[in-house]
Amino acid sequence: MSTKSQSQAPGRLVLVTGGAGFIGSHLVDALVAAGMRVRAIDNFATGRREYVNRAAEFVEADIRDAASINDAFDGVDTVFHVAALPRIPLSIAKPVETHMTNVVGTLNVLIAARDRKVRRLVYSGSSSVYGEQAKMPLVETMTPNPLNPYALQKYVGEQYARMFHRLFGMQTITLRYFGVYGPRMPDEGSYVLAIAAFLKARREGRALEIHGDGEQTRDFTHVSDVVSANILAMDCELADGRAINIGRGENVSVNRIAAMIGGPTVHRAARAGDMRDTLADRTQAERVLGWRPRVSIEDGIADLLFQGP
Template structure:
């Protein structure tokens, strides 16, 4: 949509709208003049973090009956809700499966039953696992290394299947290392950038698992949001998966150096990918998307906010 006037009256639904990515997406959708409804069970998201212009439905995607009515009159669903983080999925595979797979299936069924035009699914680059070469391209055979990665892959396959079986417009955006304001700062399963910032704030050593030379393609949340906005009305929504990553990778050691402070190394953790790097060709062709925020700019912004 090119103008707010074109958006008036159009209702969109964001699952997990109180969470990190979801709350930023809700803000952007509201800013575009759309009517926004969000579903969240507030297990991790904060009610006060949801834009006041959005309608809030407190419900759990694991319970199909609790979410069904929220899909009434909806044009586009952005399915962002998930139980993220690899270590949590290894420790609690059944719990995370219920949210990440059963929850996704419930969302797709509700969207089908209410004749929702399009579902944009928040996927994950973790589905690639270890590959012989990088950058990671959508044509590669997925090789999930942990329950979370497998759950995200199963869910994007469900999204593709719903397109094939029911002619529902679906598209998966495979996110690469999303970071930025509002990302989780507490708990055992936070992103490395968040953990480093918290350690520096508390004058503790920055903890790195492994040698620190493993690389990640970190993508700023504002760029992820812009990809979602473009996915809402792009011409192709045939169930395909599209990488949403900056297309540059950086080692954890370099990230730690940007944040500053002493570093302590621990033994590497099972189930982690060694390197991630997105080929963003499809995102540029299908979505017309290009990232704008460099890792240096993103880290500088977070340091300014957190110190």
């Protein structure tokens, strides 16, 4: 029997950290639908109880507290480490707090996975690690240039994942997400994705606030495409600590996004620590994972406008 058929056999136990959050809850839903036994961890720092799939085993725990999460790794085949505090302004204002979740929490997850002999860990990385680069598209061979504590913390996390492969032989792979959006995306807090902020402003009858000139571009990726990349990463042949871009390979200006959502706009000062442009080279995602995005930005936003976030 092949490795893939063994690992995809019904009843395989997988663990999702941040399983009550935006991306994590969608991933849990998909894994349950695929017939997996799913265990989820969350402390509800950003997740919501109503997002927890009732068919999944749920553990309320905090990845910053190693003792509270260790037993959750028993019998686990694959860990999807999605838990994070993804707030750039928060990381600038409170770098120690975000470091504890994004770096120390990640290290705790890796140690628990190693000690409980987990086969593979898929780490949710971030395209923010690239920072400003001289050329587009962004390719994995570029030297990272983090512009804010969050980006640096995510880069440290993926370096730890790579190191655990090299030191302990653990199968690890990092997926660098580009501008993930879709249903359940957060629209509260000091930093939310432009799409979420615009949709909320439209619902409330307010002007859409654009930071800077609005000509900055983002490679927005629908959450369903990110979920499919994670599932493919469970059993791809190469899990040697490498990082792989998960983005559509198309970017769009913030002004265009505002026009697609509709309504009056107002410009505010540009935010510190933001990248000017993002655009993913998805060559490695296609080659290693066999992954291609399916949801266009037009279809994704139309769906959100129809259904609500």
